[in-house]
Amino acid sequence: MSRKNKVKLFKIILAIIGLLFIVGIILYLFPVMKNLSTREGQIAFKQKVENSGIYGLLLLFGLQVAQIFLIIVPGEPVEILAGMCYGGFWGTVFIMLSAFMISTAIFLLVRKFGRKFVYDFCDKNKVAKIENSKLFQNPKKIELIMLILFLIPGTPKDLLVYVAGLLPIRAARFIFISTFARFPSVVTSTLAGEKLAVGDWKMGIVLYGAIVFIIVILVYIFNKLDKEKLTEEAMNSLK
Numbered sequence: 001m002s003r004k005n006k007v008k009l010f011k012i013i014l015a016i017i018g019l020l021f022i023v024g025i026i027l028y029l030f031p032v033m034k035n036l037s038t039r040e041g042q043i044a045f046k047q048k049v050e051n052s053g054i055y056g057l058l059l060l061f062g063l064q065v066a067q068i069f070l071i072i073v074p075g076e077p078v079e080i081l082a083g084m085c086y087g088g089f090w091g092t093v094f095i096m097l098s099a100f101m102i103s104t105a106i107f108l109l110v111r112k113f114g115r116k117f118v119y120d121f122c123d124k125n126k127v128a129k130i131e132n133s134k135l136f137q138n139p140k141k142i143e144l145i146m147l148i149l150f151l152i153p154g155t156p157k158d159l160l161v162y163v164a165g166l167l168p169i170r171a172a173r174f175i176f177i178s179t180f181a182r183f184p185s186v187v188t189s190t191l192a193g194e195k196l197a198v199g200d201w202k203m204g205i206v207l208y209g210a211i212v213f214i215i216v217i218l219v220y221i222f223n224k225l226d227k228e229k230l231t232e233e234a235m236n237s238l239k
Helices: 003-033 039-070 076-113 115-121 124-131 142-151 157-164 171-180 183-197 201-225 230-238
Strands: none
Touching (some): 039 076, 076 115, 076 183, 115 124, 115 157, 124 157, 142 157, 183 201
């Protein structure tokens, strides 16, 4: 079997595993999730999670591995689920540690195997567009722009993890940025998940919307102060 076919098979298997994880978690938790608006339902949900023990953590970690490796799977549902299962604090800790480990592994694999590894998982044209951007090849500006992009909700953060290994940025600095710049987005989702777990759907939605709004305002202010239009140029490179 050729390398291309092996990679394709690996991606298919990973996608199937990710899908099975999602279905498995839904089937496992749905009987109690539908009653989260009641105190009895909340207690039952908490007991269900506690009874899953290490297996619950492994399932969630496996789901996040599939999410980051496949890129196309959105991260927010995983983060919300972590908040529902383990609360805002421990859900955030779990997601942050998982993202750190997975992102570090991908970055180091790219540094070792180069473009061929990136092309196996990412669209070649998108990667080339980012690589050929003068902005992403500027060592003095790339750290700042990476920080901004990881803070902005909805940007393809996992694509950036792959491409970063090809760019002039130090491994330690990028890993630090890619981990901690996720915090506002992660804590937003996990806190919303925590509220959902106690049946407070409205507060969960309001909390999520409020923090996203604050981030958007901060990015807007930065754009106004950004005379060189770095964010605009970077976002155009990601399209």
